[in-house]
Amino acid sequence: GMNTIQTQETIKKDLDYKAQVACIGPAGENLVRFSSIIAGRRAFGRGGAGSVMGSKKLKAIAVSGGERPPENEKLAEAIKEAREALKNALSQEWNLITLFSKYGTNAAMPALNEKGMLSTRNHQEGVFEGVNKISAEYFGKHLFVKNVACFACPVACGRFSVVKSGPYAGTETEGPEYETIYALGSNCGVDNAEAIARADQLCDEYGMDTLSTGVAVSFAMECFERGIISKKDTSGLELRFGNHEAMVKLVEMIAKREGIGDILAEGTRRASEKLNKGSEVFAMQVKGMEFAAWMPEAMKGIACTFATSNRGACHKRAIIGDEFSGRVDPLAYEGKGKLTKEIQDKVNAIFTLVGCRFSEFTYPFEIYPKLLNAATGMNFSEEEFVLVGERIWNMERVFSGFTRKDDVLPERCYTHPIPSGPLAGTLVDREKFERMLDEYYEARGWDKEGRPTEAKLRELSILT
Ligand code: SF4
Structure with a gap:
């Protein structure tokens, strides 16, 4: 029942504060089919590996040790060459890596929207009218605290963000990154950056893939708007596109397998088989895995x-x-x-x-x-x-x-x-x-x- 952050802290306290821990949260324990494995606040996100650990009752794997690998001149030379290539890329103003370093992976969202390629409202449209409220610029101005990097990476595309006021005050997340902002944002018709950050935090703490979670929510929203499900199926949630409170609530319900969250925790393919009524047409998945943030029609x-x-x-x-x-x-x-x-x-x-x-x-x-x-x-x-x-x-x-x-x-x-x-x-x-x-x-x-x-x-x- 411990969330992924508590799990890591507890293991480090017991074992070694320098230990690296990969663990699952309640979603993995509940066998949510798109639950993930979390290390720090980074996710081994897609494909449901968290539920594999959960099915084996494996909560976490921790490693610790202090020995360095032997000196290796050839390797040092190759690493130097790789870092030079990165540094060179980072010195160019219009390189994608520079943009990621400055603004995070969400850097290109307005450009995608302008091209009509930003998946919106469960992939029904390619233009989102609320894009400026969930852009890198908005996050940078209102939520961004500092860059975060994977070990030794000079790009540091991660964005530690904090919500300082309003109903989601206190939210902390290492992101959200582009794919998450699409899935829980435009794809759910949600233009509230703070709500997206909260849902991102919940996904990380419960241990769920933000993409599949967001697409499961947007699928349910479309089912609701088409009358396939109603308030009596959603525990009273008015599950319309754009309702950020309902989106955040549904994320928790999926992780806990509560109410309709139990059906959605099976992924959109199985959920559409259960709900039927033509919903398989807009279950946006292939081979059971939900869409990432790109439109096959457009590319x-x-x-x-x-x-x-x-x-x-x-x-x-x-x-x-x-x-x-x-x-x-x-x-x-x-x-x-x-x-x-x-x-x-x-x-x-x-x-x-x-x-x-x-x-x-x-x-x-x-x-x-x-x-x-x-x-x-x-x-x-x-x-x-x-x-x-x-x-x-x-x-x-x-x-x-x-x-x-x-x-x-x-x-x-x-x-x-x-x-x-x-x-x-x-x-x-x-x-x-x-x-x-x-x-x-x-x-x-x-x-x-x-x-x-x-x-x-x-x-x-x-x-x-
Ligand atoms: S911070 Fe991590 S994800 Fe970002 S560029 Fe570096 S290695 Fe890749």
Whole structure:
């Protein structure tokens, strides 16, 4: 029953105040399907790993120790090179990393809104009228206290924030970051930054993924507005878009599995199966994982990434930067299958080093195998390093048994064009999407049904 902050403090007090603790909160104990693992105030957020720990009755893992690894000149040199690349990026005014350092990951929200790409009211629209009240500028002016960094990172994109007055006074959070502000903000029609910060804090303390939580709330709001559920189902909550009090309350109900929170704690796919009445059309999830803050209608690379990602509607291995900046036409389908395959393999490989996703915006790619080789004494070329990512992707695909029938977006993306703003009328064209999938499977060396072929599995030494 202890929340994640109390858990960490208690273990550190008992064990060693320098210990590092990864733990779950009440949401993980209650097997909320999108519960997360929390370390400090950072979350291993998506995919429900918290409920895996909860199912094993594993509350926390703590490590402590004082020995340093042996001196390694090659590694020191590679780290120096990586840090130089970061410093160089940070010295440029219009680099994404500089913006993250100055304003946090929410830096681009108004620009996204201007382009009509800010997912709003459960993904029904791409423009949010309240964007200026939840922008980085607003948070910076009213809530921001100081930058926070992961260990030794000079970017420090985290933003320790405190609500100083009003109904949410006393709220403290290491964020909220962009994806959280979308999920609990524009996507719920909420333009109250302080309420978003409170919901973010609750998610961290209960140990829940802010994205899936926000999308579960927005799904329930749409169900309420469409009359699929009523006040008698919501314990009296007036669950309309924009009602920030109801949003904050529902976050707690999900974590505790109280009332309708119990249904939503199962995720939107299962919740829509239970509530029925056509709600599956707007359960914004793929393979059971809720949407991250990007619109497949507005960026076809995101359509391909969300559909094919092994863990569902995940944005971590996508060509977002290229599509957002216009380096690649965001509305084009052709070529996106191949580009998606390439970024998935590359980022997958980087994640084996527990590398930050944002590092890929600045590091020359050769730095990763260099770091790996220096640290381990192995001898990976760039191509061999990328193959590690490809091998993982194929292993996951075989293990999960996913095929073409699983690589689908929610019906809303194909049938409900964006209603207003610069992208009015845009949707995902089903035929073109299927052709993009064909291109993706071909680039992967999979068959037409999206199954890894025997030849591909042998090439990757998965089959011998
Ligand atoms: S490691 Fe990544 S997430 Fe952490 S502070 Fe640095 S840039 Fe931000």
